[in-house]
Amino acid sequence: MTGDLLNTVIRDDRDVFAARQIGREVAGAAGLDDLDRIRVGTALSEVGREIVAGAREAHITFRMEEPSGLVVEITYSAGEGGIPPAGVTLAARLMDEVRHETALRTITMTKKITGGHAPDERTIGEIRERMATVAPAGVLDELRQQNRELAAALEDAQNHRERLLRLNAELEETNQGVLALYNQLSEELEETNRGVVALYAELDEKSAQLREASEARNRFWATVSHELRTPLNSVIGLVRLLLGPGGEALTEEQQLQVELIGNSAQTLLALVSELLDMAKAESGRITPELTPVDLHELAERLRMTLRPTSGAEAVRLTVDVSGGPRVLLTDEVLLSRILRNLLSNALKFTAAGEVSMSARVDEGDVVFVVTDTGIGIPREHQQLVFEEFYQVPGTVSLNSRGTGLGLPYARRLAEALGGTLHLFSTPGTGTSVTVRLPLVMEDTPQEG
Incomplete structure (x- = not known):
């Protein structure tokens, strides 16, 4: 929407003062604030002075144009030389848009209205009526008005300056607080870093001590095992000589006593071997030797070997590995020790x-399950039984007291074979131990 508000002509400096006044009033009627009114009037004054300085006259038209702006169009006549650019340059700093078309001798200046809404026809008509009643002020009156505007601008600038000084002071105070906080945080961080470094040094020292203790224990087990094996083998050899053919005849009681000595020596020798294997497993020195193992033959040997230890006929030992593979590629010695211990x-x-x-075979693994109907293990002790030499309080073996190495030893060997060992038990009902090993089968040749 376009609507002309007012037209005026400038021929001399007196008309320039009048144009300044009229521009200010038109801007106010169009809805611009005080600062924008001053900007419009000053821009008209600066451009008008440059025009009349070259013995020219100019026609000024004020109108409202979309998008929501006050447009001042100045068309000037030919004069002496070109218009100096100073006035137009200053006007460009005061208005939102200034276009100088020298070929058409036209200068167009635009000031946008705050809020972005142009006045309607009724409002434009009211602005025209109001401008028609505005009488141009005299030179002195306009100078007074300019002085008042200058004083207001200086006062506003002073207020801005004071506000900026306050803001700078507040900012400086804030910066000092931030700097103090930064210094405090830096000191705390440095102190924390020193504590972390000290903690790491302590942890390294503790780790070194643990490694030394572990190595010392392994050396101890190896030494003890070596020192015990020789006399135990000697005892076992002497028992065989006493019980074997060619020796002196023993009474029934003597033979029983010698057999007890031999059994005890065999038990101690097995315990020494377990201790040595435990030490090897902890240090990672057990290397399984994979060979084809016939599970049916292994299970039958275990059944025949352990059947006498079941004691009374009230305990029945059953072995069924038909659900597993016929031949498994694993370390037969380690697997035998695991199952025998369980x-x-x-x-x-x-x-x-x-x-x-x-x-049985389950998801690419072979799973061995050993279950019993014995006394069971309370829940709070089911993880502790995998610690070396730990025994559940208040339990006594029916045949002989255990050493507390069976389950830890079996788990270590299962892990050495790349598998796992888990236990589930209910007091008074029994215990179930599950060993899961990787299923690696050996191809057996077909008969034909």
Whole structure:
């Protein structure tokens, strides 16, 4: 929407003062604030002075144009030389847009209205009526008005300056607080870093001590095992000589006593071997030797070997590995020790009922399960039984007291074979131990 508000002509300096006044009034009627009114009047004054300085006259038209702006169009006549750019340059700093078309001798200046809404026809008509009643002020009156505007601008500038000084003071105070906080945080961070460094040094020292203790323990087990093996083997050899052919005849009581000595020596020798294997497993020095193992033959040997240890006929030992592979590629010695320890442990703590071992294939693993109907293990002790030499308080073996190495030893060997060992038990009902090993089968040649 376009609407002309007012037209005027400037020919001399007196008209320039009048144009300044009229521009200010038109801007106020169009809805511009005081500062924008001053900007419009000053821009008209500066451009008008440059025009009349070259013996020219100019026609000025005020109108409202979309988008929501007051447009001042100045068309000037030909004069002496070109218009100096100073006035137009200053006007460009005061108005939102200034276009100087020298070929058409036209200068167009635009000032946007705050809020972005142009006045309607009725409002434009009211502005025209109001401008028609505005009488041009005299030179002195306009100078007074300019002085008042200058004084207001200086006062406003002073207020801005004072406000900026206050803001700078507040900012400086804030910066000092931030700097103090930064210094405090830096000191605390440095202190924390020193504590962390000291903690790391202490941890390194503790780790070194633990490594030394572990190495010392492994050396101790190796030394003890070596020192015990020789006399135990000697005892076992002497027992065989006494009980074997060619020796002097023993009474029944003497033969029983010698057999007890031999059995005790065999038990101690097995315990020494377990201790040595435990030390090797902890240090990672057990290297499984994979060979084809016939699970059915292994299970039958275990059944025949352990059947006498079940004692009374009230305990039944059953072994069924038909659900597993016929041949498994693994370390036969380690697997035998795992299963023998689990079965021996189950028989040891089962007074009546059944001890069974089964095997099956499950998700790429072979799973061995040893269950019994023995005394069971309370829940709070089911993780502790995997600690070396730990024994559940208040439990006594039916045949002989355990050493507390069976389950830890079996778990270490299962891990050495790349598998896992888990236990589930209910007091008074029994215990179930599950060993899961990677399924690696050996191809067997077909008969034909």
